[in-house]
Amino acid sequence: xxxxxxxxxxxxxxxxxxxxxxxxxxxxxxxxxxxxxxxxxxxxxxxxxxxxxxxxxxxxxxxxxxxxxxxxxxxxxxxxxxxxxxxxxxxxxxxxxxxxxxxxxxxxxxxxxxxxxxxxxxxxxxxxxxxxxxxxxxxxxxxxxxxxxxxxxxxxxxxxxxxxxxxxxxxxxxxxxxxxxxxxxxxxxxxxxxxxxxxxxxxxxxxxxxxxxxxxxxxxxxxxxxxxxxxxxxxxxxxxxxxxxxxxxxxxx
Numbered sequence: 001x002x003x004x005x006x007x008x009x010x011x012x013x014x015x016x017x018x019x020x021x022x023x024x025x026x027x028x029x030x031x032x033x034x035x036x037x038x039x040x041x042x043x044x045x046x047x048x049x050x051x052x053x054x055x056x057x058x059x060x061x062x063x064x065x066x067x068x069x070x071x072x073x074x075x076x077x078x079x080x081x082x083x084x085x086x087x088x089x090x091x092x093x094x095x096x097x098x099x100x101x102x103x104x105x106x107x108x109x110x111x112x113x114x115x116x117x118x119x120x121x122x123x124x125x126x127x128x129x130x131x132x133x134x135x136x137x138x139x140x141x142x143x144x145x146x147x148x149x150x151x152x153x154x155x156x157x158x159x160x161x162x163x164x165x166x167x168x169x170x171x172x173x174x175x176x177x178x179x180x181x182x183x184x185x186x187x188x189x190x191x192x193x194x195x196x197x198x199x200x201x202x203x204x205x206x207x208x209x210x211x212x213x214x215x216x217x218x219x220x221x222x223x224x225x226x227x228x229x230x231x232x233x234x235x236x237x238x239x240x241x242x243x244x245x246x247x248x249x250x251x252x253x
Contacts, residue, residue, distance in 0.1 A: 003057060012052050018167055019157065023053045025174035031056070034108040034144045035177065038135055040128055040204050041117040042155035045165060047086065050115065050149060053172045059107050060115040061100050062086035101138055108142040118200055119217045124224065126155050128201065128210035129217035136180070136196035140187035145177035146200055150208035173207050 006012065015021075029037070037058060039050055051058040087103060107114045116138070118131030139146050152171030178200060186192045205212045213220075 007052065011048075015048065015052060019049070020169045021049055021053060022169060022171045023174075024171070025176075026053065028147055028174045028176050029054055029056070029113070030177075032111070034111050034142065035113055036104075036108070036135060036139055036142075036144055036146045037113055037115045037149055037174075038118050038146050038200050038204070039115065039149045040151055040208050040210065041119050041122045042126065042151055043122065043158045043160070045154050045158045045170075046117075046151045047115070049154060049170055050151060050172055054113065056113055058113045058115045060086045061103060097134060101134065101141070104138045105142050108138070108144050114138075118197060118204075121217050121221065122160055123155070123210075123217055124160070124221050126210065128205050128208060128212045129220065130214050131197040131201040132216070133190070133193040133197045135200060136193035137187055139180055139196065140183060140193070143181070143184070145179050147177050148175040148200060148203040148207055149173065150175075150204055150210075152208060175203050175207050178203065 029035070037050070037054075039046060047060055047062075051060075087107070104114050104116070116135050118135045119129045120132045123129060135146065150171075150173045152173060153168065154170050156166065157168055157170055158165040180196055183189075183192050183196065201212070204210075
């Protein structure tokens with residue numbers, strides 16, 4: 001109930017009035033049935049503006065810290081993130097990836113829309129970074145399509161580190177669903193999952209117009225925080241330094 005109140009009464013109408021989001025390709029989002037919505041990640045506000053554009057509820061997996069605060073601030077945070085349709089995940093535990101996978105599969109099994117940021121964290125500089133393969137594993141195991149969506153201009157509205165947003169227009173651009181049924185039964189094959197993830201990132205690059213960087217955003221942030229030079233990707237990470245490789249279209253054998 002809180003989700004719909006925030007979306008249609010308490011928060012949504014004011015956000016639409018102030019930021020006038022330009023929404024394209026909404027017809028690609030199914031009116032029923034499960035699907036993964038995979039988005040680039042420029043700003044904290046992505047998790048607000050994208051679900052605002054979709055008539056159905058979109059559920060995101062969020063870090064547990066948003067739900068465990070104490071006092072009035074902790075209560076307000078917990079209420080807001082719960083109302084915004086987010087589900088807590090303990091990302092610090094050794095089984096965090098498995099917990100996220102199982103929670104995501106449960107949400108999809110219920111016929112819902114699951115929002116995912118394949119980059120795993122916000123872009124440190126507005127460019128598009130290498131995707132993590134969890135989105136591919138989830139799509140294969142749940143047997144659902146992946147809908148790419150590009151958030152445009154949200155990093156200008158609320159840059160990293162800024163709590164008060166700037167008033168300016170933003171864009172939300174959905175692409176056609178990506179059907180990975182040709183890989184049915186191949187969940188766990190790291191080459192298949194990497195190929196799928198690269199295809200998703202390629203579509204995000206096309207939709208957003210962002211420059212692609214073949215490094216993990218979290219790795220870049222860690223190197224920058226340590227004061228080190230941003231290095232080249234490890235040999236095991238390297239596919240194409242200019243853009244993500246597209247997955248083959250033929251059915252895998």
